[in-house]
Structures are given as structure tokens and as C-alpha cells.
Amino acid sequence: MRETQELSPDMELPQGLGAAMARSPAAMERFAALPAEEQEALIRRARSAQSKQEMRACVDGLLQ
Numbered sequence: 490m491r492e493t494q495e496l497s498p499d500m501e502l503p504q505g506l507g508a509a510m511a512r513s514p515a516a517m518e519r520f521a522a523l524p525a526e527e528q529e530a531l532i533r534r535a536r537s538a539q540s541k542q543e544m545r546a547c548v549d550g551l552l553q
Contacts, residue, residue: 500528500529500532501532502532503532503535503536505535505538505541505544506531506532506535506544506547506548509544509545509547509548510548510551513548513551513552515551515552516548516549516551516552519551519552520551531547531550531551534547535547
């Protein structure tokens with residue numbers, strides 16, 4: 490069984506990113522499988538998203 494990674498407190502999942510990934514279980518699984526550094530990079534991109542489309546692009550990027 491794989492141990493889950495803990496994000497640092499300042500790298501909590503933004504609400505919009507969590508909501509977007511909740512609509513895509515495959516994206517959520519891919520995010521969980523990423524190394525912590527890549528998860529943090531995605532979180533930073535999501536925090537800078539200015540629209541739902543940009544947030545969706547963050548999630549869609551996980552599926553490519």
C-alpha cells in the first residue's frame with residue numbers, strides 16, 4: 490500500500506482546484522500520484538488562475 494503524501498500547510502489545495510478535480514476522479518488520482526514538488530507547482534498555477542477556464546486547464550493538464 491502506498492503512503493499518502495502530506496502537503497506543507499502553505500500548499501493546501503485551493504478550493505477551486507479541489508472542486509475541479511472532484512469532477513474528474515482521474516485527475517484527482519493523477520494529482521495524488523505526483524511527487525510533492527509537482528503537486529506544489531500545480532497548486533501555485535491554480536492559485537494564479539484568473540478564471541474557471543484557467544483552473545480547468547490546470548486540471549486538464551493532469552490528464553494529458
